[in-house]
Amino acid sequence: MPDVYVVQGGSPAQMAYDAISQVFHEDPAELSILLKVNTGFKGPAASGLCTHPEVVRGLIRYFKERNTKQLYVGDSSIVGVDSMEALKSAGIWDVCQAEGVQCLNLDDSGMREQEIPDPIMVSRLKMSNLPFEVDRVISVPVMKTHMYAGVTLSIKNMKGCLFQKDKTRLHRINQAPPDIHKGKCLDYGIVDLTKVCYPDYVVTDGVVAMEGFGPSGGTPVELGVVLASDDALSADLTAIQLMGMAVDDVPHLNLVREYRSLHVADIRVHPADYLKWARRFRLASEHDLHLHYPNPRVVDKGACSACHAAMVQFFRYHHQEYENGPEATLVFGGDATAEDCQGGRVVLVGNCTAKLRGEGRAFCKGCPPVPSQIARTINAGTTLDD
Ligand code: SF4
Known part of the structure; x- marks a missing residue:
């Protein structure tokens, strides 16, 4: 039966220390350990973008x-x-x-190269190499909504x-994914990843989380919790409930659950009334981005998360320049074709x-x-430099 511990209150370092103490029952003197944090993007500390540095400090102190x-x-x-x-x-x-350290x-x-x-x-x-060379990997994600994956937590980290x-x-x-009703290519791809790269332990930073247009363009949420478990899937399913979602709301977690045959009823969360700390996170999908910002129109055909981040940042900082035109279409991703290049000023991005x-x-x-x-190119209506 997987156990998940939710710690609330006190300093972030102490919460992390207390959380890992609940789940780590091996002798670290015998082990090499990687704390795999989430610093996918560059931005201010403790803003919900990356793992909180004090959470990392608490874990380092525990292991030292x-x-x-x-x-x-x-x-x-x-x-x-x-x-x-x-x-x-x-x-x-x-x-x-x-x-x-x-x-x-x-x-x-x-x-x-890992064969799946x-x-x-x-x-x-x-x-x-390193995650495969150490004895234990501890995933230390920050709790965030994600435009494409629903959430990014310990498994997606x-x-x-x-x-x-x-x-x-x-x-x-x-x-095509096996069943589009169950998940997109990315969701099934994450399941493949878990077959070779699955954390041994999880400490999830929910001190300052992120809602909305995550993983890079959302807004901070001061949730003030840290979770820990020796079962990553159970930790993530607990985290999404703290984020106000139902346990089956996130396709990649549903697929991993199916693959690993986990019964949600078997997860024991401590304390049992942990949902008193839950809060409904604002979600955001690509569709919402288009509704929020109808111009420029976005065509996304297979762009990766780096282009997605650029897209979100572009709308965040430049959308007001285009509310009244010029009409434009931004085309992202290596799978775009000539048929996608229609509508106002067409700008190929990336x-x-x-x-x-x-x-x-x-x-x-x-x-x-x-x-x-991107903004300069739309305004010029032509390629600026090579
Ligand atoms: S240009 Fe291609 S590989 Fe580079 S960030 Fe964009 S989608 Fe990703």
Whole structure:
């Protein structure tokens, strides 16, 4: 029977310390351990964008006090974001320096190809070495809504273990999912990932979470909780209920639940009345983005999360410039075709769309593209520079 502990109240470091104490019953002196944080994006510390640095401090202190054989903290950011800069802006690098723990870009540990058993969407994935070299991996995500995956929690956090540009693979699968009513390609792709990269423990940071246009353009929510479990799926199913969702609201979690044959009724959450700390998170989907901002129109055909982040940031900072025209269409993703390039000023966004250049279409280069450059290209109505 999986157990999940929800801790509320006190400092973030103490909550994290107390949470891991409840679930970690091995002797760390015998173990090398990776704290796999979430620093996919670069932004201010404790803003809901990345794992709270004090949560990381609490975990480091727990493992240092128990003479852990070797402790690492690390992540690899989305394409286009410097991983070390993201760890620094999140305040995690400073905490690691102060506590004397190695803070790493996972990509720097080298690459291995992992074969996926019984593959659904992908048969192999390129992964960073370190998560496979340590004895235990602890996923330490920050609790966020996600425009495409519903939420990003401990299971989806493991996508940061994909090596360099292979992080975009699961967003760029060009085949129909087995059952579109159960999930999109990305959801099934996450199930494939879990077959080779599943955390041993989870400590979920819900101190400052994110709602709305996550994972990068949402707004902070001060929920003030930390969760821990030795079962990642149970931790994530508990977290979504704290976020005001039903237990079957998130397709990739439903698919992982099916794959791992977990019965929700078997999950024991402590304290039993933990939902007194729940709050309804505002959700956001790609569809909502289009409703919020009808101009420019967006065509997204297989763009990865780095382009999605650029898209959200573009609307966040520039949408008011286009409320009254000029009408434009932004085309993202390597699967876009000439038929998608219709409607007002057509701007091809990101290097994946370069093959569609010509026929009067403007092109905004970049991998990922820069939001202000997208705006400049729309305004110019033509490609600005090469
Ligand atoms: S151009 Fe955009 S969709 Fe293509 S790989 Fe780069 S960031 Fe991803």
